[in-house]
Amino acid sequence: MKQPSTQSVNSPEARKSTQPSTQPAKASAATEKQPIMIAGAGPAGLFMGLCLAEKGFEVQIFEKRTELISDSRSLGIHPPSLRMLEKLGILNEFLKKGIEVPMGWAHDGRDLLGSIDFSGIDQKPSYILIHPQNETEKILKQAFIERMPNGIQYGTSIESFTDLESEIALEVRDHQHELRTYHTPILVACDGKNSTLREAAAISYEGLNYPDTYLMGDFPVVASDPKEPMVYITQEGLVESFPLPDGKRRWVVKTEEYIRNPKVEELSQIIKNRTHVTLEANHCSMISSFGVQHRKASKLQRNRLFLVGDAAHVVSPIGGQGMNLGWLGAWQLSEDLASMNLEVTGPLKITNYQRHFYATIKEVAKRAEWNMKMGRKSLFHRLKVQIIRLLLSTPLTAKFLAGRFTMSGLSFPKLP
Secondary structure (H helix, E strand, O other), X not given: OOOOEEEEOOOHHHHHOOOOOOOOOOOOOOOOOOOEEEEXXXXXXHHHHHHHHHOOOOEEEEEOOOOOOOXXXXXXXXXXXXXXXXXXXXXXXXXXXXXXXXXXXXXXXXOEEEEEEHHHOOOOOOOEEXXXXXXXXXXXXXXXXXXXXXXXXXXOEEEEEEEOOOOXXXXXXXXXXXXXXXXXXXXXXXXXXXXXXXXXXXXXXXXXXXXXXXXXXXXXXXXXXXXXXXXXXXXXXXXXXXXXXXXXXXXEEEEOOOOOOOOHHHHHHHHHHHHOOOOOHHHOOEEEEEEEEEEEEOOOEEXXXXXXXXXXXXXXXXXXXXXXXXXXXXXXXXXXXXXXXXXXXXXXXXXXXXXXXXXXXHHHHHHHHHHHHHOOOOOOHXXXXXXXHHHHHOHXXXXXXXXXXXXXXXXXXOOO
């Protein structure tokens, strides 16, 4: 009989090896049905928990942080995600503070090139919702704890886990630094791109770093700003501008190299040089620089351990589809688990999430790559601008681009 495998998230040896250990898991108080357990209470973990709760599962989330994030981070919620939020009964909460974006504009820094109208896409709702991540987490958390009042333990971390084939045993360090043992039929790692559970399971994280680097900041709206998003395809590089709640806009610019200590004055000057828009630099509420990468885990499922969100994949944030991709995976996994007998003795069968979601990751990554390429410097800039103008003025190609920008046309998963 196969011996249980013990993996510690703190041990370097465990990260390098998947050899089974004969060390048994500690006993825990048995219950008739153990809850599904999730590592991480970010957008992916909370959404995963909410989907599972809606399916009738008991759920327990462990989160290292003691507080929610306070900054805006990820902004765009795309039509497939809006449909899922509607099915979960919480879309109206997002609409209270969110900004509905039915279209976007393209500009070359001097002249308008055209617009992309999202109302013609095949999926409904047919808009992108701008909603800061800190507010997104608040709504997801509230919706989850309404269904699972004691379902989140903050200030806790999973120290190790043991694959017992028919279940997983966890050693969890609580907020009082005491170790507690839990058993679960399913463990879902939503603990980010540096996932300790993925490393402990010795699942590789394959991919590449793109050469692209960016600066971004949140500024007050100025008189020349449109209400809709604006994408500037300039000779010097990409500039993007999106509306935010509370009279602000997010500005993102392509840079020649990574800027380790970004200055607001530097960002506002780049924006002025490329777009001729003058911003109030002393009222910038956030500034950061970032590089871009694409990663995916070599496995999304290892028996009863699953990777979801950034623990499973990272795509370029240009286009704002990364968080939505994690939600699509969570939705599919909850559908799979609801159709399975989790109490079966022995290993769990391979899910549709493991079989088919890689194709979705690949397609979303490809779309994000295209967005980046369009924003890079080019020796043929004038030709590129003319092609963009033609694409936006042709109804068929304009509809096609609107679909790509709104995550329409993905073949998997099947949504309501």
